[in-house]
Structure formats: C-alpha cells, structure tokens
Amino acid sequence: METSQLYDRLRGAVPIKLQRTSLHLYESLYPPDIVRIALLILLMSQDRIDLALKQAQTDYHIVSKWLSAILICQNSITSQKKNRLLLTVIDSAYRTNDFSSVLPHIRHLANSRQRRFGLVLVVSILQRIAPLMSFWAEQVYSNFKVSTNNHTISIANSIFLTHWFDVDENENSK
Numbered sequence: 001m002e003t004s005q006l007y008d009r010l011r012g013a014v015p016i017k018l019q020r021t022s023l024h025l026y027e028s029l030y031p032p033d034i035v036r037i038a039l040l041i042l043l044m045s046q047d048r049i050d051l052a053l054k055q056a057q058t059d060y061h062i063v064s065k066w067l068s069a070i071l072i073c074q075n076s077i078t079s080q081k082k083n084r085l086l087l088t089v090i091d092s093a094y095r096t097n098d099f100s101s102v103l104p105h106i107r108h109l110a111n112s113r114q115r116r117f118g119l120v121l122v123v124s125i126l127q128r129i130a131p132l133m134s135f136w137a138e139q140v141y142s143n144f145k146v147s148t149n150n151h152t153i154s155i156a157n158s159i160f161l162t163h164w165f166d167v168d169e170n171e172n173s174k
Helices: 003-010 020-029 032-045 049-074 086-096 103-111 118-132 137-147 162-172
Strands: none
C-alpha cells in the first residue's frame, strides 16, 4: 500500500492541519517506511506528526537492530557478509511482493535448537515489521502461528491491522 493510499485511509484520524502538501514534504524528508509507521502511530495516538515521526524512527531503529542481531546469531561469519540487514531485505521484498527471501530467516529462527531469542520475540518482531510489509503479512503471521502449533499468543497484542481487511471486504461488496 502506497503512503498516499495509507494517508487516505487514515485521513479521519490524522489532524486536519496535516494536509496532503505537508505529507509530500514529510515524504521528501523521511524514508517512506518511516512516514507509513508515523501515520499508523497517528492513527493510534492522535499525536502530533513530528512526535509520530520521531517515534517511528525510534521503532525502525530498534527493529533494525534486533533483526540484525538475529542474522548475526543465526549465520556463520562467512554468510554474514552475504546478508544485508533484514529490514533491507524486507523493503526489497515489499517492492517486489516476494517474501520468500525473508520467511526462511524467520522460520529458521523459530525452529533453531539454540532458541536464543525464542518464539515470543519472533512473534514480536513479526508484529513490528508488519507495517513495513504489505498486508499479506497478516497471512504470514497466521501461518507462522499454525506452523509452530502455538495458538496461545494473544491476538490482542498484535498490531496487524486486521480491521482494515473488513473495510476492504465491505468496499469490494459495493
């Protein structure tokens, strides 16, 4: 989903003074994913755009740091050189709609004998990178839970925007 489409969806939740012209200004100052996350933060908090962008940058940095650490722990030193930051891989997959390069890393982590990070952290990471991916991530998350036979993780803690699917279905039925 493009940032402008996301903005259109969130228009009712975003303060009126944030006009489309200022959105283009923010898109020129920040990476698109930061703007997307900031708009999602605005939806949930009704905060100011500058605070939302700052929070989005912090969230993006934290996710990048954790995903980099996962790659380092799961791969040998020689294969580390071949891997870019997982967020970069996700960003590339987002552009090409090819998530096959991302999912093996996450599944390998979940099935790792070392279990340094554990299933709960994997789910947390999946939840936090969801806004960076298309909404297909919701299906990936559901499949991941089924494949690990863990249905006890609270859906209430998920930040996947499942209610948007209901909106899409209602719009498509018109």
